[in-house]
Amino acid sequence: xxxxxxxxxxxxxxxxxxxxxxxxxxxxxxxxxxxxxxxxxxxxxxxxxxxxxxxxxxxxxxxxxxxxxxxxxxxxxxxxxxxxxxxxxxxxxxxxxxxxxxxxxxxxxxxxxxxxxxxxxxxxxxxxxxxxxxxxxxxxxxxxxxxxxxxxxxxxxxxxxxxxxxxxxxxxxxxxxxxxxxxxxxxxxxxxxxxxxxxxxxxxxxxxxxxxxxxxxxxxxxxxxxxxxxxxxxxxxxxxxxxxxxxxxxxxxxxxxxxxxxxxxxxxx
Numbered sequence: 001x002x003x004x005x006x007x008x009x010x011x012x013x014x015x016x017x018x019x020x021x022x023x024x025x026x027x028x029x030x031x032x033x034x035x036x037x038x039x040x041x042x043x044x045x046x047x048x049x050x051x052x053x054x055x056x057x058x059x060x061x062x063x064x065x066x067x068x069x070x071x072x073x074x075x076x077x078x079x080x081x082x083x084x085x086x087x088x089x090x091x092x093x094x095x096x097x098x099x100x101x102x103x104x105x106x107x108x109x110x111x112x113x114x115x116x117x118x119x120x121x122x123x124x125x126x127x128x129x130x131x132x133x134x135x136x137x138x139x140x141x142x143x144x145x146x147x148x149x150x151x152x153x154x155x156x157x158x159x160x161x162x163x164x165x166x167x168x169x170x171x172x173x174x175x176x177x178x179x180x181x182x183x184x185x186x187x188x189x190x191x192x193x194x195x196x197x198x199x200x201x202x203x204x205x206x207x208x209x210x211x212x213x214x215x216x217x218x219x220x221x222x223x224x225x226x227x228x229x230x231x232x233x234x235x236x237x238x239x240x241x242x243x244x245x246x247x248x249x250x251x252x253x254x255x256x257x258x259x260x261x262x263x264x265x266x267x268x269x
Contacts, residue, residue, distance in 0.1 A: 013111050018213055020166055021084040021110040027055045032085045032116060040212045047208045048201065050257040057241045058162050058193055061263050063089040064245050065191045068234070068265065069157045070098035075189060077156045078104040079146070081134040081180075082163035085113055086120050091159065092127040102126065103149045107140055109133045134163065135171060137179035155187035161263075164227065165195040166215040177227045186268055190231055193241065193263035194224045201256045224262055231266025238264040 015022075015034040022037035027044065029052065044051045069075040076099055080091045083106035095102035106117055106129040117129030128145040140146060150156060158180045167173040181190055196202060197218040209216025225238055236243060241261050242250050 013115070015112075019110045019112070020082075020213065020215065021108060021113050023213060024055065024162070025085045025087070027052050028059070028087055030085060030087060032112065043208055043212045044205070048205050048257065048260070050255075051205075054257050054260055057258070058261060058263075059087065059089065061193060061241045061244055062091065062159075062161050063094050064247065065161070065263070065265055066091050066094040066157075066159075067098060068245060069189055069191065070095045070102055073157075073189060073234075073267070075155055075157045076102050077150050077154060078102065078159060079140075079150060079156060079180075080104060080106045080159040080161070081140070082160065082166070083108050083113065083117075083129075084110075084162075085116055092121070092124065096126065104128075105130060105146050105149050107132050107134055107146075134160075135167065135176055137176060137183065141180075141183055152184060154185065155189070156184040157189045157191055158184065160190070160192040162193050162261075164192060164224075165217045165219065168215070168217065174226055181231070181268060184268065188268045189234075189265055190228065190268075191263075191265045192224075192227060193261055194219060194227075196221060196224065196240070196260060196262045198259040199256070202260055205260065218260075221262060228264055228266040230268075232269055234265040234267060238262055 018036040018040045022033040023040040026033040026037045026041035078091055078095055092104040095104055104127045111131060114129055114131040121127045121129060128149055130143050130145045132140045132143055164173050195218040197220050202218045206216055206218040240254055240259055241263050242258050244263050
């Protein structure tokens with residue numbers, strides 16, 4: 001990936017090692033990243049030249065999913081876990097374009113996300129960015145800003161879009177999902193996307209993620225489906241990203257890239 005002029009990092013932020021949020025920003029072609037992040041993006045592109053298109057597929061599904069939640073499911077509260085750096089069609093922009101009273105909390109443990117997010121959202125009193133670790137559901141849900149904006153007696157959309165695959169098996173991702181869903185009432189939704197172990201290309205990409213970024217677990221469809229246990233799946237269920245309520249015709253057979261991620265929304269009964 002070409003070098004770019006870099007603005008100085010905010011005080012106290014380590015940019016000598018890659019971060020998930022900044023590497024994702026680099027893959028998307030953003031500017032809020034540094035040389036180590038771009039190095040990871042370069043390695044991913046060597047293995048999967050269409051990795052940027054895959055990232056945009058995931059971003060497009062974020063928009064379609066949030067639009068469904070706000071417009072059709074009537075959800076007015078969103079917790080976006082591991083939200084990453086702001087780009088286009090962010091959760092609050094989509095949700096609030098459908099419902100002006102929608103409230104959104106972004107959660108990320110990368111301090112640069114907090115710095116950029118707060119600057120962008122300074123004048124939006126229905127949206128907040130908090131620095132917290134999604135692996136600590138009690139800490140996230142007990143955070144003052146989360147409590148200010150999110151009423152846990154009313155339905156909440158819990159977003160784990162492109163994040164669960166960055167949790168290792170020994171970190172208990174299913175337990176973490178269950179903790180969030182246990183804390184929200186009936187009518188709440190879980191919205192997730194996840195890398196899918198769909199073939200040799202997925203295995204090669206997983207090795208690259210794990211070697212250069214340290215995270216990026218490609219799980220089988222059955223493994224991902226376990227996160228949705230006990231929820232009522234919204235049609236069309238757990239499917240490859242282009243197949244989830246597409247806004248344009250889907251061409252078959254799906255490409256290798258299009259089979260690298262799956263996604264779903266489930267409703268808590």
